[in-house]
Every structure is written in C-alpha cells, then in structure tokens.
Amino acid sequence: MERTFIAVKPDGVQRGLVGAIIGRFEAKGYKLLALKALVPTKELASTHYEALSSKPFYGGLVDFICSGPVVAMVWGGGDIVKCARAMIGETSPSASAPGSIRGDYGVEVGRNVIHGSDAVATAEREIALWFGDEGVMEWEPTLNQWVYED
Numbered sequence: 001m002e003r004t005f006i007a008v009k010p011d012g013v014q015r016g017l018v019g020a021i022i023g024r025f026e027a028k029g030y031k032l033l034a035l036k037a038l039v040p041t042k043e044l045a046s047t048h049y050e051a052l053s054s055k056p057f058y059g060g061l062v063d064f065i066c067s068g069p070v071v072a073m074v075w076g077g078g079d080i081v082k083c084a085r086a087m088i089g090e091t092s093p094s095a096s097a098p099g100s101i102r103g104d105y106g107v108e109v110g111r112n113v114i115h116g117s118d119a120v121a122t123a124e125r126e127i128a129l130w131f132g133d134e135g136v137m138e139w140e141p142t143l144n145q146w147v148y149e150d
C-alpha cells in the first residue's frame with residue numbers, strides 16, 4: 001500500500017487548521033499511519049528541504065519550518081502520493097484551485113500551510129527522516145470494503 005508524508009507547517013498549526021486538514025484525509029478514505037507534533041530542529045528541516053538548498057528562499061524556508069510546532073503524519077492509500085498533492089494544490093496558494101487545501105486556506109507561497117511528498121521515493125525518504133523505523137503503523141481499517149473494490 002502506498003504511503004505519503006504530510007506535514008501541517010507552523011502557519012497551519014498556529015491558525016488552527018490541523019483538525020480541518022486531518023478531516024479531509026480521513027473523509028477521502030485514507031488511513032492514518034503515524035502522527036506526531038514537534039518543533040523541528042534546524043538539522044531536520046534543512047535535510048528535509050535539502051533538494052532546494054540552492055534556492056534563494058531556502059534559508060527563510062528552513063527558519064520558518066523550525067519556527068513553531070509542526071504536525072507530521074504518514075497517510076496510506078491507493079495512489080496517495082499523487083492524489084494528496086492534488087488535494088493540497090499548487091506550490092503557490094494563489095495558483096491553487098478553490099477546494100484544494102492551499103486554495104482554501106493560504107495566500108502566499110511562503111505560508112502555504114501544508115507539505116506533501118512529491119513522489120513515491122521522496123515519500124519513503126521523508127517517512128524515514130521524520131519517523132525512522134518506529135511509530136509507523138500497519139493496520140486494516142474495517143471500512144476498507146467501502147473505499148476499495150478488492
């Protein structure tokens with residue numbers, strides 16, 4: 001079963017959007033595999049975004065991610081990496097359609113509320129980085145037959 005790493009960024013936590021965001025993933029039919037709240041260390045945030053280290057906004061992005069509590073999660077489900085990105089919207093909230101998370105809750109690219117992995121391999125790297133080998137469940141929701149045909 002495919003997994004993805006989702007994080008409510010400090011702006012989303014400060015603005016009280018954690019419940020609404022979790023509700024969207026639950027209502028979609030995805031299953032929660034791990035969840036924790038933490039203030040990320042600079043090392044964790046800079047490793048998470050290391051592919052962007054040459055970008056001019058990288059320093060500000062890392063400082064922002066470390067500026068307060070983040071709610072880090074692993075979610076599982078069919079085609080979840082691609083579909084979660086569609087639920088999240090575009091990188092910039094101003095380019096994100098109404099109905100998407102960033103389209104509904106964000107205004108500026110540097111305060112875009114939520115992170116979602118951009119590919120299956122990235123998701124597994126990010127899950128290992130944020131959760132390691134511990135704390136990620138495997139379980140079968142009893143409602144699976146109402147979400148999946150087989």
Ligand code: GTP
Nearest residue numbers: 052057061090091109110111112114115116117118
């Ligand atoms: P994440 O889910 O956070 O990884 O966003 P993304 O995959 O939609 O975009 P990307 O990985 O390219 O960029 C990571 C984060 O850097 C974005 O979510 C933004 O918060 C920030 N970012 C990207 N582009 C810009 C930019 O042009 N200016 C600023 N200030 N921040 C940016």
Ligand code: MG
Nearest residue numbers: 115116117118
């Ligand atoms: Mg990204």
